[in-house]
Amino acid sequence: MRFDLISRVGAKLFLPFILLFGLYVQFHGDFGPGGGFQAGVIAAAMIILYAIIFGLPAAQRVVPPLVVEIMIPLGVMIYAGTGIAALLKGGNYLNYSTLGHDQVHAQELGILLVELGVLITVAGTMIAIFYAFAGRGR
Amino acid sequence: MVLLTLLAVITIGVVRLRNLFAVVILGGAYSFLMASVMIVLDAVDVAMTEASVGAGISTVLMLGTLYLTKTEEVRPVHTPVLPLFVAIITGAVLVYGTLDLPPFGIADAPIHAHVAPYYFQNSIPETGVPNVVTSVLASYRGYDTLGETSVIFCAGIAVLMLLKGRRARKGAGKPGKGGKA
Numbered sequence: 001m002r003f004d005l006i007s008r009v010g011a012k013l014f015l016p017f018i019l020l021f022g023l024y025v026q027f028h029g030d031f032g033p034g035g036g037f038q039a040g041v042i043a044a045a046m047i048i049l050y051a052i053i054f055g056l057p058a059a060q061r062v063v064p065p066l067v068v069e070i071m072i073p074l075g076v077m078i079y080a081g082t083g084i085a086a087l088l089k090g091g092n093y094l095n096y097s098t099l100g101h102d103q104v105h106a107q108e109l110g111i112l113l114v115e116l117g118v119l120i121t122v123a124g125t126m127i128a129i130f131y132a133f134a135g136r137g138r
Numbered sequence: 139m140v141l142l143t144l145l146a147v148i149t150i151g152v153v154r155l156r157n158l159f160a161v162v163i164l165g166g167a168y169s170f171l172m173a174s175v176m177i178v179l180d181a182v183d184v185a186m187t188e189a190s191v192g193a194g195i196s197t198v199l200m201l202g203t204l205y206l207t208k209t210e211e212v213r214p215v216h217t218p219v220l221p222l223f224v225a226i227i228t229g230a231v232l233v234y235g236t237l238d239l240p241p242f243g244i245a246d247a248p249i250h251a252h253v254a255p256y257y258f259q260n261s262i263p264e265t266g267v268p269n270v271v272t273s274v275l276a277s278y279r280g281y282d283t284l285g286e287t288s289v290i291f292c293a294g295i296a297v298l299m300l301l302k303g304r305r306a307r308k309g310a311g312k313p314g315k316g317g318k319a
Contacts, residue, residue, distance in 0.1 A: 033182035094280035104266035125294030132301035133202035
């Protein structure tokens with residue numbers, strides 16, 4: 001672990017930009033390629049890179065396994081909750097048109113929330129699977 | 139064409155090689171080539187997913203699995219004749235199925251005449267989202283994406299149960315050996 005100076009320094013340089021790129025893919029998904037799924041995978045890849053370079057315990061201090069296990073159902077709940085919110089506002093399930101003051105804004109808000117739910121579930125699942133694999137000793 | 143040739147070369151390499159480490163790395167290269175094919179086909183969203191999931195996460199998970207097992211593939215004990223036969227028949231049936239498809243890229247193919255024109259005409263006025271992929275995925279076809287998210291949720295929970303549940307049981311069973319009879 002002491003001799004991998006280059007990968008450590010390189011990873012430290014890269015990590016924030018990977019997360020930034022993930023957020024860009026998330027919030028720019030309306031205009032360019034990308035969306036919640038891709039952004040979730042990129043965010044999870046950042047944590048996985050961190051775990052590979054600095055060791056699993058260090059990564060689990062940043063993102064504890066409990067948080068990851070909460071993230072998996074939380075994303076689905078945000079997604080389903082958006083649908084229920086539309087339902088309570090008097091629209092159809094997952095029809096976002098009633099969420100805002102006009103159609104376009106409502107749709108954008110709904111898509112944003114839904115993509116956020118996808119991001120959280122995907123990132124949580126990917127990190128959880130990686131933790132489960134990496135946590136098993138030989 | 140170049141990309142497809144490279145894909146074929148990698149596939150043959152994966153079949154021929156016995157060193158699983160090399161096979162995993164070739165699998166990552168295959169995914170990147172596949173992502174390039176998707177970009178050539180103008181499916182940028184799919185390309186991004188393929189590059190991040192296929193080449194990134196699954197390669198890492200495969201390497202993690204390799205760490206737990208041996209890195210050399212065992213020589214097969216059966217002759218490969220029957221699997222080869224099944225693969226050739228399946229491939230032939232699939233190729234036969236493509237013969238009825240409309241020519242590639244033709245504008246009046248059935249898939250372009252059904253709901254796609256509605257999405258292209260109404261995505262911006264109705265949702266204000268210029269990327270039609272996103273508006274279809276998250277708004278018009280929200281139910282489908284909810285289902286996909288649930289599938290990911292189920293997959294995550296299942297993997298956690300399989301990989302962590304066993305260890306918890308093992309750990310719980312250790313202290314009291316005759317506890318549960």
